[in-house]
Amino acid sequence: MSGKHWPAGTQCVTKHDHTKPKAQELAFCKGDVVTIIEAVEGKGWYRARHNETGQEGLLAASALRERGAIRADPKLSLMPWFHGKISGVEAVQELQPPEDGLFLVRESVRHPGDYVLCVSFGKEVIHYRVVHEENTLSIDSQQYFSNLIDMIEHYMKEQGAICTKLVKPKPKTGMKSAEEELAKAGWLLNLQHLALGDRIGQGEFGDVLQGEYMGQKVAVKNIKCDVTAQAFLAETAAMTKVRHKNLVCLLGVILHNGLYIVMEFMSKGNLVNFLRTRGRALVPARQLLLFALDVAQGMDYLESKKLVHRDLAARNILISGENVAKVSDFGLARVNPKGADATLLPVKWTAPEALKHNKFSSKSDVWSYGILLWETFSFGRAPYPKLSLKEVTELLEQGYRMDPPEGCPPSVYTLMKSCWELEPSKRPSFKKLVEKLQKELKHLRDV
Ligand code: ADP
Ligand code: MG
Numbered sequence: 001m002s003g004k005h006w007p008a009g010t011q012c013v014t015k016h017d018h019t020k021p022k023a024q025e026l027a028f029c030k031g032d033v034v035t036i037i038e039a040v041e042g043k044g045w046y047r048a049r050h051n052e053t054g055q056e057g058l059l060a061a062s063a064l065r066e067r068g069a070i071r072a073d074p075k076l077s078l079m080p081w082f083h084g085k086i087s088g089v090e091a092v093q094e095l096q097p098p099e100d101g102l103f104l105v106r107e108s109v110r111h112p113g114d115y116v117l118c119v120s121f122g123k124e125v126i127h128y129r130v131v132h133e134e135n136t137l138s139i140d141s142q143q144y145f146s147n148l149i150d151m152i153e154h155y156m157k158e159q160g161a162i163c164t165k166l167v168k169p170k171p172k173t174g175m176k177s178a179e180e181e182l183a184k185a186g187w188l189l190n191l192q193h194l195a196l197g198d199r200i201g202q203g204e205f206g207d208v209l210q211g212e213y214m215g216q217k218v219a220v221k222n223i224k225c226d227v228t229a230q231a232f233l234a235e236t237a238a239m240t241k242v243r244h245k246n247l248v249c250l251l252g253v254i255l256h257n258g259l260y261i262v263m264e265f266m267s268k269g270n271l272v273n274f275l276r277t278r279g280r281a282l283v284p285a286r287q288l289l290l291f292a293l294d295v296a297q298g299m300d301y302l303e304s305k306k307l308v309h310r311d312l313a314a315r316n317i318l319i320s321g322e323n324v325a326k327v328s329d330f331g332l333a334r335v336n337p338k339g340a341d342a343t344l345l346p347v348k349w350t351a352p353e354a355l356k357h358n359k360f361s362s363k364s365d366v367w368s369y370g371i372l373l374w375e376t377f378s379f380g381r382a383p384y385p386k387l388s389l390k391e392v393t394e395l396l397e398q399g400y401r402m403d404p405p406e407g408c409p410p411s412v413y414t415l416m417k418s419c420w421e422l423e424p425s426k427r428p429s430f431k432k433l434v435e436k437l438q439k440e441l442k443h444l445r446d447v
Contacts (some may be wrong), residue, residue, distance in 0.1 A: 004061055006046065010036040011252070012064040013186040026050055026057030033067070033186045034059070035214075052190060054214060067186035072237035073176070078149060078230050078255060080177040081105055081169035091118040092125045094170055101167025105130075105148060115148065117155075121163040128162060147226040147258055178233055179255050187240055189213065189252040189262055196220060200269070205232070206258075210265065213251060217265040222257055229259035236261060238330060242305060246298030248318055248328040266318035266326065274319050275380035285409065286444055287323065288376050292412075293437040294325035299369060300430035302330060303362040310360050312368035313349045314375040347389045348382075352396055353424060363424035369433065370419025377412060378405030396422075411440055 140161035201208035239250035351367035
């Protein structure tokens with residue numbers, strides 16, 4: 001028997017075809033994705049649901065592998081067919097030998113800012129100018145799209161005003177299709193199974209909607225801008241590497257409307273709103289400690305995977321229906337890779353060495369965790385009330401630290417201060433923070 005044990009909800013990919021199932025068995029083809037429902041006692045079998053057909057049945061563990069992680073590879077592209085600024089002549093060369101429906105998109109040399117869709121048809125290559133107007137794109141001034149990804153998606157399904165349906169993208173040399181890689185690894189979900197509901201949040205880069213995917217409640221982050229969507233592949237790649245009860249779980253992605261990132265639904269929203277709307281009267285100190293412990297455990301796991309969060313703050317902690325706190329927004333590509341644009345950093349949460357020298361590490365995450373503790377025990381107040389960003393930076397250098405929030409246990413304040421040691425190596429590890437918080441909780445139970 002195999003030693004694997006996959007908990008309910010694990011996404012697995014099938015290793016071969018099984019097209020003639022016996023009674024109660026599941027039918028599948030190699031590469032299909034299934035969701036584990038439960039292990040069958042002592043058998044090395046699982047009951048699972050097929051993500052495409054929705055059917056449930058039994059399959060052998062030996063037919064399954066867990067989905068692999070996606071590597072954040074700069075060659076991975078949501079738009080491998082986008083060739084940038086090449087001339088019409090070069091585009092024609094790229095599309096040799098002729099093949100109906102072979103296509104690429106280039107930037108227009110003559111009309112900067114416009115795109116050109118080049119399609120091989122018959123023995124010719126036809127060039128369609130894509131006009132860019134008020135944030136929309138169109139070829140025929142009848143069908144409008146908000147980005148190139150959508151436009152290509154559309155013309156791969158419908159011929160519309162062009163000579164042929166788009167059939168086969170011609171990738172730019174060296175580029176790999178993110179869609180293909182995601183599908184191979186088992187992270188591409190099916191748009192047909194997704195039902196979208198109300199907007200539950202507004203992210204910096206797009207709306208967050210509530211939804212349902214094959215019977216499971218989900219949250220869907222929609223990134224409409226194709227360039228930003230591409231940058232978010234890095235976040236998504238980081239999310240494919242991790243699985244922990246205190247990290248918001250990624251179900252998968254869909255390339256539609258730009259990018260849909262489908263996550264588990266956290267019904268009680270973010271920690272700041274949770275605490276602000278309930279306050280001292282409704283949230284006991286024990287619950288605050290439990291949230292703090294949850295976050296420290298999630299971060300300890302991230303640290304063990306050598307992942308640095310860079311944007312740890314109460315706004316990025318989400319609360320489940322069962323009051324479990326989970327870290328979200330990790331592995332972000334949003335911090336300017338050049339590091340030059342310090343104006344984008346969340347100054348009041350960022351460690352001095354990260355602000356000044358771009359030195360991000362698990363220890364700079366620990367600094368942010370200290371701020372998060374302060375936010376938690378002040379029931380969602382904004383840190384350094386009344387101080388400007390400039391003042392905060394200066395005062396910190398002089399050794400100033402925030403006072404404890406009202407009613408904060410002294411031992412918790414000591415923890416915060418230890419996170420705010422100027423010297424990163426003097427700050428505790430997340431493992432140590434977990435231990436201290438567990439002790440604190442035990443103490444609370446004993447008195
Ligand atoms: P940003 O891109 O700005 O970091 P977030 O991921 O923080 O966006 O999401 C913005 C808001 O949407 C959150 O503060 C939260 O209220 C809501 N939200 C995000 N993800 C989820 C989720 N998985 N479940 C429930 N609500 C969510
Ligand atoms: Mg956020």
